[in-house]
Amino acid sequence: MTTIPVSLGARSYDVVIEAGLLARAGALLAPIARGRPMPIVADEAVAPHLETLRASLAAAGIASEAIVLPAGEGSKSWATLELLMDRLLALGVERRDHVIALGGGVIGDLVGFASAILKRGCGFVQVPTTLLAQVDSSVGGKTGINTQAGKNLVGAFHQPAIVLIDPTTLDTLPLREVRAGYAEVAKYGLIDDPEFFAWCEGNADRLLAGDPEAREIAIARSVAAKARIVGEDERETSGRRALLNLGHTFGHALEAEAGFDGSLLHGEAVAAGMALAFAFSASRGLCPPEDSARVAAHLRAAGLPDGLAAAGISAGGARLVDHMRHDKKMESGTLALLLARGIGQTYVDRGVALDEIAAFLDTQPR
Template identity: 60%
Template sequence: MAVIPVELAGRGYQVHVGRDVIDRLGSLAAPFVRKSRLVVVADTNAWRHHGERFSQAAHSAGWAIALYEVPPGEGSKSWASLQRLTDWLLEQEVERGNHVFALGGGVVGDLTGFACAILKRGCGFIQIPTTLLAQVDSSVGGKTAINSSTGKNLIGAFHQPSLVLADLATLDTLPEREMRSGYAEVLKYGVLGDRAFFDWLQHNGSQVLARDPEALEYAVATSVAAKARIVAEDERETTGARALLNLGHTFGHALEAQMGFSDRLLHGEGVAAGMVLAARYSARRGDLGDSDASLITRAVEGAGLPSEIAALDMDTDGAELVTHMLHDKKMDAGTLPFLLLRSIGAAYLAKDVDLKDVAAFLDEQLQAH
């Protein structure tokens, strides 16, 4: 098992990565449990697959469980869901010194984390991510949010978990498409800041996707460590360092929005296509070599992820996709910074991007192939 520290001033925490981490719940979570009952918010599917094992671990430690189940899907990250959850947490008499357990993917982690950020002006929570995407991305770093009619994750707060338990055994039941979607975020860490990890994934990515225990633990632990370093440097995304984690997301979120934030395009699939677009746009500007852009495209395609937006069957054009981008959280004084590349492993924040040029570029991509 790997243990990765997230070093924040006075508020650091640990991420435990390995198989059967849930079975060690009693010892790992004990410092954060003040009552003999765990308050648990779980994705319905995650609880169906992993609830029995979680319950056994809790009961072995002498803890009862109060359970709130959340329907899977982005639809649960809404005002209505947030209200229902916070009302329930208040009924459970959750106090500021208590910790709520979030078991599931990014939706449950985001929703629960935001509820805990605002409940009685802040109570603790523990992340138990059960998808690859959540284990390497959303469970670490303290970004919590719900969606609005305007866009994704636009209403939220920075609220760090007290502990993250990434049990790789939970990925055994993850559908292949969800596994590939999560892999997009793993690949992202190599593309944005670690050429050696990118090269390792070129040789070992198929083993990660096949859930080989050793390869999977290395990939998840390396990804978490990369995110932990960036979060420690720029927790609230004020210096530009943390913005690097959004590589592929400005383009990807626009694609997701055009698809109605639906299962037509999963988040990781949008990020994968967005990374290809970021690479190709970087090459168009003369920042990135065509060979590196091609390598990124092949890495995405090799993982079974979408690389060509012309194949997504979207009835849209570049101008409409750019309109979606205007709701991006990185907008500042009317300017939208873009995460672009100088080479594989060297991302940077470009603040001089002409959105009309982006629209023209997207029109070309939509008509390609």
């Protein structure tokens, strides 16, 4: 077992990583449950894991009710949030109770937000079952839903009580979903750890093929990196946490253009966004062209899109920049753009005009 602390004072918690952890989650959650039931919110894709978790809770004397929601980004909506809130209230959830989020990033974000606002805040537990959720969205307390204006524009910071990661849940994921999650793994190397990116270049094929050792190393290294950054800047006030958004400004624009319809997965959009961020950095003379080419080559080798064409996006630069205007990081009309001086040298730049970004995007192959 690997335990990684997320140090946030009174809101601190542990991320526990172990193969087979789901089958004994009840023993770890019993002290949190305090004899109260623990509702489980899951999506339709995790039925086998749901039964394992419920059996584990029952063995520890914890009652549970399952709320199963449709899979996909469409569930991160006002309508689903309302449905979920009504169900939780009908179950009699109290402020000191904990709701379990079992599934990918969509379920984690939705349940976290519902828990943040239910009776002005109850507890919740993250049990992520996708690689993307395990290495990124389950840690750090960002919760929310999507709106017509864009992704995650309504939400709250609400930290979980604990995060339980069982890498064997990845065995049931389609390869495309694993690849999408891998984009977030590579991101941590690109932010500030070139040695880890080199490890990714040498081991991505093992991880994607399901090698247990490579999988656990990647998850633990990624979680430790995110825990460190979140501990330094929980609410993205100093700018340090903004580094975790590498590729996301471009990526969210691509997702919005795709209509959040599943044709472009979040991790795929982030991969294309990271390649674009490095290409843009190279075009401005900030980043060596060979580093930009190296990033794109690695993403391609991992089966991920490395730009607009590979992501299936044909929209012009002006249209994509219009999506960026709704970015949460907009401040006084300027965008906090994540750029790079090289691999492992990402930084926040607020001095880039949106027109310049649009002009760059117009030069990219479609």
